[in-house]
Amino acid sequence: NAGVTQTPKFQVLKTGQSMTLQCAQDMNHNSMYWYRQDPGMGLRLIYYSASEGTTDKGEVPNGYNVSRLNKREFSLRLESAAPSQTSVYFCASRKDPFGQPQHFGDGTRLSIL
Amino acid sequence: GQQVMQIPQYQHVQEGEDFTTYCNSSTTLSNIQWYKQRPGGHPVFLIQLVKSGEVKKQKRLTFQFGEAKKNSSLHITATQTTDVGTYFCAGIYGGSQGNLIFGKGTKLSVKP
Numbered sequence: 001n002a003g004v005t006q007t008p009k010f011q012v013l014k015t016g017q018s019m020t021l022q023c024a025q026d027m028n029h030n031s032m033y034w035y036r037q038d039p040g041m042g043l044r045l046i047y048y049s050a051s052e053g054t055t056d057k058g059e060v061p062n063g064y065n066v067s068r069l070n071k072r073e074f075s076l077r078l079e080s081a082a083p084s085q086t087s088v089y090f091c092a093s094r095k096d097p098f099g100q101p102q103h104f105g106d107g108t109r110l111s112i113l
Numbered sequence: 114g115q116q117v118m119q120i121p122q123y124q125h126v127q128e129g130e131d132f133t134t135y136c137n138s139s140t141t142l143s144n145i146q147w148y149k150q151r152p153g154g155h156p157v158f159l160i161q162l163v164k165s166g167e168v169k170k171q172k173r174l175t176f177q178f179g180e181a182k183k184n185s186s187l188h189i190t191a192t193q194t195t196d197v198g199t200y201f202c203a204g205i206y207g208g209s210q211g212n213l214i215f216g217k218g219t220k221l222s223v224k225p
Binding site: 031033040041042043044045048050056058059090094096098099100101102103104105106107 | 114119122143144146154155156157158161163201203205210211212213215216217218
């Protein structure tokens with residue numbers, strides 16, 4: 001039982017490049033989330049998917065797009081990376097939208113030069 | 114927008130000393146959750162508080178939810194080096210689809 005798996009774990013991009021961060025969960029959870037974590041800023045919600053087939057913007061969605069590919073997978077895409085998007089990205093999942101604990105992946109450490 | 118304020122940002126203690134972190138919201142919370150993140154790791158769920166005035170204990174950790182459901186605290190008694198990490202509170206507001214609003218965290222270091 002792997003829980004929440006994120007790939008890649010590390011990535012270095014040049015400004016303007018694009019990439020997709022992958023996330024998959026094997027817990028049959030309905031809801032999935034993408035956060036970014038910057039020093040001293042806590043975790044900020046980028047996008048979420050309350051259930052398969054739906055996605056919604058979080059607190060900091062600009063510069064990102066997401067796809068809920070199926071119940072297991074939720075990807076985050078940077079179309080044109082900017083240095084301000086250098087961060088650690090965490091994917092999380094939860095069984096039901098309300099009141100359940102979130103389970104986090106190990107994170108993707110992304111640097112944009 | 115809704116915000117959860119958490120203090121202090123950093124806390125350095127000697128092993129065996131107590132530690133407390135506080136969270137505050139300007140508006141009433143529905144629930145509050147607490148997470149721990151070890152250095153280089155990911156957040157791990159500790160506990161959820163739901164009821165006004167609720168107190169829950171996990172070994173040396175005591176969690177409280179205020180009577181007005183606007184504040185919460187985590188107290189660790191007699192810290193150990195294994196307690197090192199960043200502790201986050203995360204508030205849930207009614208009508209928010211249950212999304213978590215994280216505090217900025219308190220980074221705890223423990224000197225042996």
